[in-house]
Amino acid sequence: MRKRFSPDTMFEFAVGAVAFTGVILLAVLLLGELVLGAMPSIKTFGVGFLFETTWDPVFEKFGALAFIYGTLLSSFLAMLIGVPLSLGIAIYLAEVASSNVRTLISPVIELMAAIPSVIIGLWGIFVFAPFMRDYIATPLAKYLGFLPFFSGPAFGLSFLTAGFILAFMIIPIVSSITREALLAVPVLQKEGALALGATRWEMIVMTVLPYSRAAIFGAVIIGLGRAIGETMAVTMVIGNTPQLAASLLAPGYSMAAVIANEFTEATGDLYLSALIEIGLILFIISILVNASSRLLVWRYFEVRDSK
């Protein structure tokens, strides 16, 4: 009895309650505000808004599909490129590099996360996009053009370029969290594998990665969240063309980018409301991604330690 009401627990409870209700309140207020702002658009276009690709401010015909497609596709590409690289970096730093190399390189990679995204966007426009066009997109279109996702003319500003830029932006966080997770694997687990005659690589596959899978998955989801919400850098390299192109080498648009680009110049009420509805969709997608991944971690990935 006494323990239940000790100052410590009371304090913990009070702080927890304040933080929790605060966060929930904020989320609900935000959601309410978005729904309210999106109402005219929701009333006008209904569910069709989600499946319509036209985005025509002049005739006030709006649909979100091209933007949803662009966000999901560029984020997916970012994961496809960024996650294996992040894992590779993390495994190298945690398991292969000497501790000197690790202490030297780890902060440098983390520092990459501090580069403002507009700077990355500028670098994307002036350096990476031309490079992409000349050395990656053009050869891909030429030799693999028979595949639908490399078909058509090769642009410098495209889904694929956005995917690469996003991959570059998620690597610091994903690789750092993964690295820390790998470093936290108990020595006894690793030695258990080695003592069975595992090589270092076999040890990594056998126990290090499975043991830290929940944290790695969490890191990937944080990266995905970043990719979905990233605005500035994507706006600068995706080409800002609302279309459902199958080709990764074609320009596209993303939800965050269209909001950033057009919010200030949105003239009509319906135009503004449609942009807010896109914001609402972005918000819901982000929450869904996070919530479902949290659930997955709890349900399937959590590793119960021995003892």
Place this chain on the structure above:
Amino acid sequence: MQEAKETSVKISVEGLNAWFNTNQVLKDISMDIAEKRITAIIGPSGCGKSTFVRCLNRMHEVVPKARVTGRVLLDGEDIYSADVDPVDIRRRVGMVFQKPNPFPTMSVYDNVAAGLRLMGVRDRARLDRVVKKSLEMSALWDEVKGELNKSGASLSGGQQQRLCIARALAVEPEVILMDEPCSALDPIATAKIEDLIAELKKDYTVIIVTHNMQQAARVSDYTAFFFLGELIEYEATRELFESPADKRTEDYITGRFG
């Protein structure tokens, strides 16, 4: 050491020194370990018992900044010579750790089969057979036979330790190092493990670290007493316990310190 002459030497340790960074924890250890016999290592906490057995399968060098000098001959060949791959040594010299360390993401079955799979065995029937046999030997089969698919980490501490013993046995090493295998076990499980160890001697060379003097006396053929990183006395078990030659050995086994 008379009995030792009846059997051949499996491991011969010559002038072994071991360090953690600059801290020397083993000092000039030399001893022969008899094939298909049980050798117990006893001594007070921190005297280097674990370090010693870890030098016999090249696990000591896994610790950052740890270092070994001297020779360890396994069947006459130095396991520390430059052309020897530690991975091969660890397959021949298996090990059970002081604390149970099953792989928590693997099932009971997969834990036991892990070593064989590393060796490339894919044949399901053979895996089944070895898993069953190993679990029977480690006296765990009856308790887990219905739930081989549940996580290795869901077992009790004592069951986990027997799972680790089964995992080590499954690859049929020539030598088995056991670092206090019974420290997490209740008396019944301990008795089962001691029976197992006695059984193992038919086919394996066993080296067991123990804090429990009765256990050393019960199960081992030879006993080595370590103290502050030095090998103080190494004799046939009965002799060491009945008439220790060194004062420190006597003090330790009569419980005057440690």
